[in-house]
Amino acid sequence: MSQPILHVSKTADLAVLELAEFFIRTAKETIAKTGRFSVALSGGSSPKKLYELLASPEFSSQLDWDKVDFFFGDERYVPSDDPDSNALMVKKALFDPLHIPAKNIFTVDTSLPPDEAALKYTQAIQHRYQAEQVRFDLVLLGLGDNSHTASLFPHTPVLHDTSVSVKAVFLEEQNVYRITMTAPLINLAHHLAFLVYGKGKAEAVDAVLNGAEDIENHPAQLIRAAEGEVHWFLDEPAASVLSV
Numbered sequence: 388m389s390q391p392i393l394h395v396s397k398t399a400d401l402a403v404l405e406l407a408e409f410f411i412r413t414a415k416e417t418i419a420k421t422g423r424f425s426v427a428l429s430g431g432s433s434p435k436k437l438y439e440l441l442a443s444p445e446f447s448s449q450l451d452w453d454k455v456d457f458f459f460g461d462e463r464y465v466p467s468d469d470p471d472s473n474a475l476m477v478k479k480a481l482f483d484p485l486h487i488p489a490k491n492i493f494t495v496d497t498s499l500p501p502d503e504a505a506l507k508y509t510q511a512i513q514h515r516y517q518a519e520q521v522r523f524d525l526v527l528l529g530l531g532d533n534s535h536t537a538s539l540f541p542h543t544p545v546l547h548d549t550s551v552s553v554k555a556v557f558l559e560e561q562n563v564y565r566i567t568m569t570a571p572l573i574n575l576a577h578h579l580a581f582l583v584y585g586k587g588k589a590e591a592v593d594a595v596l597n598g599a600e601d602i603e604n605h606p607a608q609l610i611r612a613a614e615g616e617v618h619w620f621l622d623e624p625a626a627s628v629l630s631v
C-alpha cells in the first residue's frame with residue numbers, strides 16, 4: 388500500500404490551484420487511455436473554490452467535459468434545493484457554468500427514504516461500470532476537524548462496513564441522516580485526493596496521517612488506496628503540526 392503523497396502549499400488558494408492542475412492532468416490522461424473519466428466529488432465548504440476554479444476559462448478550456456461522469460462521495464440527506472445539499476453547491480459552482488449535461492451527473496435521490504436512496508445510488512454506480520469492478524478514476528475528499536471524511540463520521544457503524552457500496556448513516560448528535568460511499572468503495576479508486584486547508588484542521592490532519600490507528604475517532608484513517616495513490620493537498624496552516 389503506497390504512502391500518502393503530500394502537496395503542501397503556502398496558502399489555501401495555492402493548494403486549490405495545485406489540485407485543479409492535478410484534476411485536469413489526471414482527467415486528460417485517463418480520457419486519453421479509456422475515453423472517459425469518472426470522479427466522485429466532495430462537498431462541504433472547502434472544495435467550492437476548486438470547483439469555481441475548474442469552471443474558469445483558464446481550466447475549463449483544457450478538458451472535454453462531456454467525457455466526465457460526476458458522482459458524489461457523500462450527500463447530506465436534504466432536499467436537492469436545500470442550501471446544505473452538496474449537489475446544489477456543485478451545480479452552482481461547476482455544473483451550471485460548464486453546462487454539464489444531466490446524463491453525466493449522478494446525484495443521490497434524497498426524495499427516497501435514506502436506505503432506499505443509498506441502495507438506488509449503489510445501483511446507479513454499478514450500472515455505470517456494468518460488469519467491471521467499480522473503480523472511480525478519482526475520488527475527491529475533505530476532512531472535518533473531527534477527522535470525518537465523506538460522511539464517515541466518528542463512532543458510526545458504517546466505519547466497519549466492508550461492502551463496496553453506498554450506505555445511509557444516522558448522525559445521532561445532529562439528528563440527521565447522511566448518504567455516504569463506504570471506505571472500501573472509496574479505496575478502490577485509482578486516485579484519491581484530499582483537499583484540506585486552515586489551522587482548524589491541523590490536529591485532525593496529523594492524527595489521521597501520523598497518529599496511532601484509531602478509526603473510531605479518526606475515520607479518515609480508513610482511506611488507504613487499494614492499488615492507487617492517496618494525495619493530500621494542504622496549505623501550511625493545515626500541515627503546521629504534522630510530526631515529521
Ligand SMILES: O=C1O[C@H](COP(=O)(O)O)[C@@H](O)[C@H](O)[C@H]1O
Pocket residue numbers: 428429430431432433434461462463473528529530531532535536537538582
Ligand atoms: O459534511 C461534509 O464535510 C466534509 C468536509 O467538509 P469541509 O468543508 O470541512 O472540507 C466534506 O468532505 C463532505 O463532502 C461533506 O458532506
